[in-house]
Amino acid sequence: MNISVLIPAFNEEKKIGEVVRKLKAQGYGDVVVIDDGSEDKTGIVAEKEGAKALYHVINRGQGAALKTGIKYCLRNGADIIVTFDADDQHSPEEISKLVEPIINGETEICIGSRFLKNTTNAPFVRRLFLRGGALLLSRMYKLNLTDSHNGLRAISKSAAEKINLTADRMEHASEILEQISKKNISYKEIPVTIRYTEYSLNHGQKSWDAFRILYRMLFRRLIR
Amino acid sequence: MVEAISVIIIIFALFAWSRALLRFKDKKIKGSEFSFWTLIWLSVLVLSLNPELAGLISFKLGIERPVDLVVYSSVLLLFYLNFRIYVKQEKTEQEITELVRELALRKK
Numbered sequence: 001m002n003i004s005v006l007i008p009a010f011n012e013e014k015k016i017g018e019v020v021r022k023l024k025a026q027g028y029g030d031v032v033v034i035d036d037g038s039e040d041k042t043g044i045v046a047e048k049e050g051a052k053a054l055y056h057v058i059n060r061g062q063g064a065a066l067k068t069g070i071k072y073c074l075r076n077g078a079d080i081i082v083t084f085d086a087d088d089q090h091s092p093e094e095i096s097k098l099v100e101p102i103i104n105g106e107t108e109i110c111i112g113s114r115f116l117k118n119t120t121n122a123p124f125v126r127r128l129f130l131r132g133g134a135l136l137l138s139r140m141y142k143l144n145l146t147d148s149h150n151g152l153r154a155i156s157k158s159a160a161e162k163i164n165l166t167a168d169r170m171e172h173a174s175e176i177l178e179q180i181s182k183k184n185i186s187y188k189e190i191p192v193t194i195r196y197t198e199y200s201l202n203h204g205q206k207s208w209d210a211f212r213i214l215y216r217m218l219f220r221r222l223i224r
Numbered sequence: 225m226v227e228a229i230s231v232i233i234i235i236f237a238l239f240a241w242s243r244a245l246l247r248f249k250d251k252k253i254k255g256s257e258f259s260f261w262t263l264i265w266l267s268v269l270v271l272s273l274n275p276e277l278a279g280l281i282s283f284k285l286g287i288e289r290p291v292d293l294v295v296y297s298s299v300l301l302l303f304y305l306n307f308r309i310y311v312k313q314e315k316t317e318q319e320i321t322e323l324v325r326e327l328a329l330r331k332k
Contacts, residue, residue, distance in 0.1 A: 034328070054328045060321045068325045075329075168321050223311045 001103055004030040004078035005095070007051075008065035009086035013040040015199065016086050020049035023084070026092040032072060033086070034065040042086075063172025067165040074160055081160050085151040087200040094192045098154035101188050108159040108185050111145070112152035112192035119193040126196070129207045137174055141181035145189065149173040149213075152192050159185045170209060171216045230272040237272070241265040264301070 005028045009016050016033065023031050031051040035043030037059030047053045054072060056065060066083060073081045080099050084090055090112075098110040114120035115131065122130065133148035149170070155163070162183045167175045180187050241262065248258040271278050275290070282293035 037324075055331065056324045056328050058320075058324060060324050064321045064325065068328050071325070072329060166318070168317065219310070220314075223307075223314060 001079040001099075002030065002077055003028060003080045003082060003095075003099055004032055004073040004076070005082045005084050006066065006069040006073060007031065007033045007046075007084050007086050008036055008062045008069065009033055009038065009042045009046070010036040010059060010062075010065075011038045011040050011042060012086040012203075013038070013042045013045050015088045016042050017045045017049050019084070019086055019088050020046050020051045022088075023092045024050055026095070028082075028092065028095065030073075030076075030078070032069050034069045036060060036062070036065040061169035061172075063165050063170070063175070064168040066172060070155075070160050070163075070165075074157065078160075079157050081155045081157075083151055083153045083155070087197075087203055089194050089196065089200050090152045091193050091195075094152070094190075095154070097190050097192070098152065101190070102154055102156045106186075107188040108156045109180060109187045110154040110190045111147070111187055112150045112194075113145070113147035113189040114150060114192060114194040115146040116189055116191035119191055121196050122194065123196065123201070125207045129210045133210060137177050141177050143177060143181055143187070145177070147189070148177075150192070150194070152194075167216070167220065169213075169216060171213045171220070174213065174217055227275075230275070233272045234269060237265045237268040 005023050007016070007019065012019075020031050020033065031046075033043060033046035033051045033053045035046070035053055035055045037056045043053035043055050052072075054068060056068065069083075070081055080102055082095050082098065084092075084095075094112070098112065101107045101110055114122065115134070120127075130148055131146075134145045137143065137148050138145045151173070153176075159180075162185055163176060163179045165172050165175055179185065244253065244258055244261040244265070247253045248255070253261075271294075278290035278293055282288070282290045285293065287293045287296065
């Protein structure tokens with residue numbers, strides 16, 4: 001089975017090298033970094049560490065970067081695509097837990113959950129928004145989720161071919177869940193560890209972004 | 225006797241309609257869009273030439289003052305146009321993303 005690890009990255013030159021190195025050390029040879037119009041040397045640093053880097057000439061958002069990466073991975077024969085964050089929040093050691101059920105044919109997508117076994121040091125407000133989001137998305141899409149907007153997932157080739165992301169920005173994570181529901185893609189939540197650091201909290205999404213994501217989701221639904 | 229304000233509105237409506245016509249002739253807007261603008265500016269023309277018609281319509285709709293009818297219709301129209309601009313912007317954004325994606329994939 002060809003496993004590709006896909007990392008959308010925007011201005012992550014400080015961490016991307018370490019992330020790629022750790023993945024390579026775990027034996028993941030096919031690491032694809034989508035440099036989403038970074039103003040720093042994200043793509044170059046990733047390439048130096050042995051990743052394949054694809055460059056968006058301007059920033060289009062994480063959803064757009066993921067779609068580019070998925071397209072690339074599928075064209076290059078990936079059987080499983082693992083989506084991974086660039087800010088060193090995820091543990092490469094846990095990828096095997098996510099891909100195993102797919103290899104065994106149990107499911108098409110494995111979604112990481114930081115709340116299944118409460119394996120996160122997420123601050124209280126972030127925890128509140130994520131749990132609230134999971135509850136809302138579970139109701140909206142008739143899924144059984146404990147976590148929302150977790151960037152660590154493993155997607156089988158068959159699921160990747162079915163999913164067509166149209167949301168360029170952060171609402172893509174909700175769109176993936178929507179398509180899982182609508183296209184009857186089998187899924188499984190797997191407990192994963194998410195390490196929040198000062199860097200990731202300052203660099204990544206803010207809790208209040210949840211409102212913007214919700215607004216974008218509703219607006220997109222309105223114009224569809 | 226036509227009021228000065230009516231003359232100004234009529235001239236403006238004709239000017240705006242001529243812009244729509246030119247864009248239609250240049251094939252920059254579709255027939256449906258040209259029909260939409262023709263309907264809008266024609267309504268403005270008719271109401272400017274027959275202000276009592278606005279009174280009659282507002283009375284039928286249960287709106288006390290004709291000027292309120294104009295304000296309500298304008299607000300509704302602006303909301304609709306704003307929505308259309310949002311939709312168009314969303315489409316343009318998606319096209320830009322697709323272009324950026326193709327460039328990224330081709331370079332590899």
